[in-house]
Amino acid sequence: MKYTPKQAPEGINTSTEHPLKELVLLLGSTLAIILGLIYFVIISTDYLVKYIPVSVENEIFNNKFTNFSAPSAIQELQKQEEYLNDLVESLQVAGEIESHKFKVHIIVNQAPNAFAYPGGNIGVTTGLLKLLDSENGLAMVLGHEIGHHLARDPIKGIGRGVIIGIFVYTVLGIGSDEWIQGLIGELTMASLMSFSRDQERAADQIGKNLIFQHYGHTRGASEFFEKINSTENKFIDSINYLNSHPSTEERILSLKNSMDDNKELKPLPDFLVLDSRS
Amino acid sequence: MILTNLENVPDRKIIEHYGLVQGNTIRAKHIGRDIFAGIKNIFGGELRGYTELLSESREEATQRMIEQANSMGANAIVNIRYSTSSVAQGAAELYAYGTAVRVEE
Amino acid sequence: MIELSIFLLLLVVGYIFGHWGEKKHFRSIIKRELEMLHVPVVTLKSYPPLTRDVDGVLVSGNVVVSIDHFKKFLASLRNLFGGRVTSYETLLDRARREAILRMKSSAIEKGAEVVINTRIETASISKNSAGNGNVGSVEVVAYGTALIPKSIYKEQN
Numbered sequence: 001m002k003y004t005p006k007q008a009p010e011g012i013n014t015s016t017e018h019p020l021k022e023l024v025l026l027l028g029s030t031l032a033i034i035l036g037l038i039y040f041v042i043i044s045t046d047y048l049v050k051y052i053p054v055s056v057e058n059e060i061f062n063n064k065f066t067n068f069s070a071p072s073a074i075q076e077l078q079k080q081e082e083y084l085n086d087l088v089e090s091l092q093v094a095g096e097i098e099s100h101k102f103k104v105h106i107i108v109n110q111a112p113n114a115f116a117y118p119g120g121n122i123g124v125t126t127g128l129l130k131l132l133d134s135e136n137g138l139a140m141v142l143g144h145e146i147g148h149h150l151a152r153d154p155i156k157g158i159g160r161g162v163i164i165g166i167f168v169y170t171v172l173g174i175g176s177d178e179w180i181q182g183l184i185g186e187l188t189m190a191s192l193m194s195f196s197r198d199q200e201r202a203a204d205q206i207g208k209n210l211i212f213q214h215y216g217h218t219r220g221a222s223e224f225f226e227k228i229n230s231t232e233n234k235f236i237d238s239i240n241y242l243n244s245h246p247s248t249e250e251r252i253l254s255l256k257n258s259m260d261d262n263k264e265l266k267p268l269p270d271f272l273v274l275d276s277r278s
Numbered sequence: 279m280i281l282t283n284l285e286n287v288p289d290r291k292i293i294e295h296y297g298l299v300q301g302n303t304i305r306a307k308h309i310g311r312d313i314f315a316g317i318k319n320i321f322g323g324e325l326r327g328y329t330e331l332l333s334e335s336r337e338e339a340t341q342r343m344i345e346q347a348n349s350m351g352a353n354a355i356v357n358i359r360y361s362t363s364s365v366a367q368g369a370a371e372l373y374a375y376g377t378a379v380r381v382e383e
Numbered sequence: 384m385i386e387l388s389i390f391l392l393l394l395v396v397g398y399i400f401g402h403w404g405e406k407k408h409f410r411s412i413i414k415r416e417l418e419m420l421h422v423p424v425v426t427l428k429s430y431p432p433l434t435r436d437v438d439g440v441l442v443s444g445n446v447v448v449s450i451d452h453f454k455k456f457l458a459s460l461r462n463l464f465g466g467r468v469t470s471y472e473t474l475l476d477r478a479r480r481e482a483i484l485r486m487k488s489s490a491i492e493k494g495a496e497v498v499i500n501t502r503i504e505t506a507s508i509s510k511n512s513a514g515n516g517n518v519g520s521v522e523v524v525a526y527g528t529a530l531i532p533k534s535i536y537k538e539q540n
Contacts, residue, residue: 001292001379001431003497005420006350010413012342013302013476015469019398019457022469026460285428292431297423298501300479304472306458308465357426363505365521366455366471368462373479375503377425 045159049152054099054120057155061119062103077106077126083269084124087135088142094214100149104142112228114141116148118155131227135266136220139211140255147206153199201254208255215266221255279344280354280381287354290381296350300375301342305335306368328370335372336360343374352378390452397451405473412480419487424498424527433496436533440493443526444485447508448478450519475521479503482525495529502526 084104092102102120112128122145132138148154212218229252280287307315311327318325339360347355358376365371454470461468482503490498502525509519 002294003423003432004294004296004351005423006296007416007420008299008346009349010409012345012349013300014473015467017469019402019453019470023453023457023460026457026464030460030463295423295425295427297420297425298483300503302472302475302479304468304475306461306465306468309463311465312462357428359426359502361503361505363507365450365475365505365507365519366458366468369458369468369471371471371475371505373475373503373505375426375501377427 041163042160045163046156049156049159052155058101058119061117061121077108080129081106084138084142087139088122088146091139091143091146091210091214095146095210097146097150100146102146102149112224114145116145116154118158120149122146122149128224129268132223133268134220134223135268136211136215137223137227138268139214140207140221141224143207143210144203145207146210147203148199150206151199151202153203201251204251204255218255222252225252225255279347279352281340281344281358281376282354282356283358283376284356286356287379287381290354292354292356292379292381294380296347296352296378296380298375299343299346299350299352299355299378300373301339301344301346302371302373303335303338303342304366304369304371305331305338306366307331307370312368332362332370332372335370336374339372339374343376347378350378352380354379354381393452394456395453397453397456401451401453405477408477408481409473412477412484415484415488416480419484419491422487422491422495422497424483424487424501426499426501428500430497430499430530433530433532437496437530438533439499439528439530440490440495441526442486442490442493442495442498442529443524444482444487444489445522445524446478446481446485447520447522448474448481450474450521475505475523478521478523479505479525482523486525486527490527490529493529493531494535495531498527498529500528 081104084106085102088102088104092100100120102122104122104124106129107115107123107125109125110127111125112131113125114128115123117123122142124141128141129138132141208218208221211221282288286292307328311331314327315325343355343358355376355378358374361373361375363371363373450471454474457470458468461470483501486498486501504524506522506524507519508522
């Protein structure tokens with residue numbers, strides 16, 4: 001037999017499609033699917049979480065994880081915590097709230113912030129206590145956190161995180177790669193730590209109603225946001241908030257009621273003003 | 279196109295040859311098969327999805343090899359060999375190679 | 384956050400250099416293939432035109448090609464949807480053709496006229512298959528028997 005040299009043409013064993021085009025297509029579809037699933041998970045957990053009674057929530061978070069509910073270890077803060085707890089209780093009485101039992105904890109941190117976490121716990125930073133002048137403003141912040149608890153927002157956040165985690169590690173964990181898990185991990189943390197804008201607005205309204213019921217007026221409701229808006233560290237302080245909260249201006253507008261401008265504000269007790277520490 | 283892994287096509291003489299031709303393909307299984315395989319791993323037995331995947335890949339690799347041979351004007355490929363390897367996690371790579379020849383009619 | 388940016392950087396670098404390197408390699412491969420076209424490579428075990436006065440010498444060529452991060456990322460995306468992993472196809476094609484070319488050049492150096500009974504083996508080398516940022520590499524070895532006409536062989540030895 002004779003040999004006839006022939007060169008095989010290109011493109012049979014390879015593809016001429018540009019890799020970037022493929023990347024965009026695949027990445028786009030993946031992200032779309034992931035976001036769609038997360039959205040679906042959020043909707044369904046929000047619905048299902050309603051079936052976990054408050055008593056069970058308290059049992060899990062306060063009894064199993066005792067760090068959450070222990071009083072402050074720092075001597076000086078115990079008096080302030082007592083004051084805050086009394087204030088929360090009076091708000092509770094004013095709003096006739098019987099479903100929850102709340103507990104306030106002071107967290108030593110310069111950034112003014114307040115949190116609601118599962119088990120009826122409310123955290124308030126020393127930075128926040130330094131920032132505010134009136135009890136009304138403080139009560140608004142506490143009322144806002146109470147509002148989150150009444151809407152079961154903290155446990156919804158945990159529910160979402162758990163479901164997303166289960167989803168990632170069972171479905172995607174089979175033969176997949178770290179980058180997806182890392183991405184979902186980030187998204188889970190984000191959804192765990194923050195409440196959505198609608199939840200924040202709803203909590204604002206509940207807080208406003210509570211201070212109205214307790215003080216008879218709503219002056220001081222926007223104090224926290226006005227302070228944040230005007231401090232020198234405005235940018236840094238509001239970063240804590242602006243990620244998932246409605247804009248501060250919007251909240252000031254929804255909380256101010258000009259009819260109350262001439263009402264009196266109750267000042268904070270002296271022992272609440274901390275000295276140079278924190 | 280005649281395919282064989284013998285040295286030559288039975289009863290036919292090779293007139294001309296063109297050298298080596300090859301075809302390869304890499305296919306990945308999708309997430310549905312992954313999940314199913316994960317579950318099947320617990321019970322044991324044939325992983326039908328993967329079997330299908332690999333035979334499809336073999337088909338495609340063979341097709342590509344035939345395409346190369348066609349472009350050279352061959353009408354048979356002799357001494358075909360197949361090779362499977364795993365180069366990417368979760369994907370199967372199939373490689374087929376043989377000698378493209380022209381046999382008498 | 385910092386891991387994400389490192390990852391993106393690796394992707395971009397992998398794409399730019401990988402793409403450029405690949406084009407360059409393919410041009411070199413095609414050029415050399417055309418040059419060496421006169422020496423065929425077959426999988427046949429016997430070569431009728433050359434049965435007498437030839438010597439058979441084992442020749443081989445091998446190459447290891449590394450996978451860059453961009454390719455690996457595309458492949459992992461493909462894993463979700465299924466289908467052809469085109470990013471790896473070019474890689475393997477290059478590796479195989481290169482290995483065959485190296486075998487051919489080794490044969491031509493020895494004065495061979497044809498390489499018979501060629502076999503090609505592919506192996507995947509990776510330190511750690513699901514490793515943190517450890518992309519693997521692919522090794523291809525092509526080996527066959529080079530048939531060298533006795534006269535030339537005698538000259539060499």
